[in-house]
Amino acid sequence: MTNESPIVRISNLRLERGGRTVLSDINLEVPRGRIVAVLGPSGSGKSTLLAALTGELAPAAGTVEVLGQSVPQRRRDLLELRKGIGVLLQGNGLLTDLTAAENVALPLRAHTRLPDAVIRQLVLMKLHAVGLRAAADAFPRELSGGMARRVALARALALDPPLMIYDEPLTGLDPIASGVVMDLMRRLNDTLGLTSIVVTHHVHETLPVADQAIVIANGRIVFSGTPSQLESSQDPLVHQFLKGEPDGPIAFDAAPRAPEAA
Numbered sequence: 647m648t649n650e651s652p653i654v655r656i657s658n659l660r661l662e663r664g665g666r667t668v669l670s671d672i673n674l675e676v677p678r679g680r681i682v683a684v685l686g687p688s689g690s691g692k693s694t695l696l697a698a699l700t701g702e703l704a705p706a707a708g709t710v711e712v713l714g715q716s717v718p719q720r721r722r723d724l725l726e727l728r729k730g731i732g733v734l735l736q737g738n739g740l741l742t743d744l745t746a747a748e749n750v751a752l753p754l755r756a757h758t759r760l761p762d763a764v765i766r767q768l769v770l771m772k773l774h775a776v777g778l779r780a781a782a783d784a785f786p787r788e789l790s791g792g793m794a795r796r797v798a799l800a801r802a803l804a805l806d807p808p809l810m811i812y813d814e815p816l817t818g819l820d821p822i823a824s825g826v827v828m829d830l831m832r833r834l835n836d837t838l839g840l841t842s843i844v845v846t847h848h849v850h851e852t853l854p855v856a857d858q859a860i861v862i863a864n865g866r867i868v869f870s871g872t873p874s875q876l877e878s879s880q881d882p883l884v885h886q887f888l889k890g891e892p893d894g895p896i897a898f899d900a901a902p903r904a905p906e907a908a
């Protein structure tokens with residue numbers, strides 16, 4: 647893979663779940679170094695698209711290339727590819743009986759034969775990168791929601807993956823913690839030379855740090871462009887999604903929920 651080749655290249659992709667087409671005609675290129683926001687109402691297929699990138703879901707048609715190779719079907723090849731993809735899930739997935747440092751060490755222990763002292767140094771570097779070196783020996787229950795999310799981020803970065811995937815990284819976080827996580831995402835992306843794909847409902851928090859945005863609705867990509875192009879789009883589908891309106895060209899049962907009363 648050359649420096650110019652895209653980190654992700656999706657062509658004419660169709661994805662099915664339970665025998666039903668969820669997404670079709672998906673074409674997307676994610677160039678190196680970018681942060682791409684994947685937006686869309688609940689149930690539109692954002693997680694399904696991520697599943698195709700990580701090889702959990704094979705295409706019903708079309709192709710998915712990640713890190714310069716077609717996403718493999720063979721389990722061993724898939725595991726190898728996944729070492730290059732850091733994934734931050736909304737549930738964090740931290741093991742509660744391990745400290746922050748031990749959690750971050752897990753991928754290093756699973757995939758390398760480095761001595762303990764080297765692992766400890768790498769772990770402290772990753773925790774430092776997310777501003778939590780001092781919390782190395784804390785248990786998850788001793789951390790705030792935002793801190794726990796950052797420990798999970800440090801763990802996702804443990805193997806220095808060139809591609810980061812964030813699945814709803816702001817769920818459950820207050821506005822301050824959300825701002826910290828989004829700033830970190832941008833800073834880590836730029837300082838570590840990463841490429842990031844962020845699936846989120848949090849449009850207004852995410853667009854300021856994104857280089858590119860796509861909106862998925864009604865089973866396809868209905869917008870692809872810069873955040874400012876998105877915000878000025880006159881497309882009725884995009885407009886309905888951004889404003890969270892129940893009536894419009896997005897089917898009612900796929901429309902985003904109304905904001906909860908404060």
Ligand SMILES: Nc1ncnc2c1ncn2[C@@H]1O[C@H](COP(=O)(O)OP(=O)(O)OP(=O)(O)O)[C@@H](O)[C@H]1O
Binds near residue numbers: 691
């Ligand atoms: N394992 C599955 N089997 C059958 N249908 C599924 C499966 N997973 C998802 N679906 C369906 O596929 C569609 C897309 O779901 P998906 O989870 O990708 O949407 P999403 O945009 O990520 O939603 P949300 O924002 O609520 O997480 C939905 O209609 C969902 O019901």
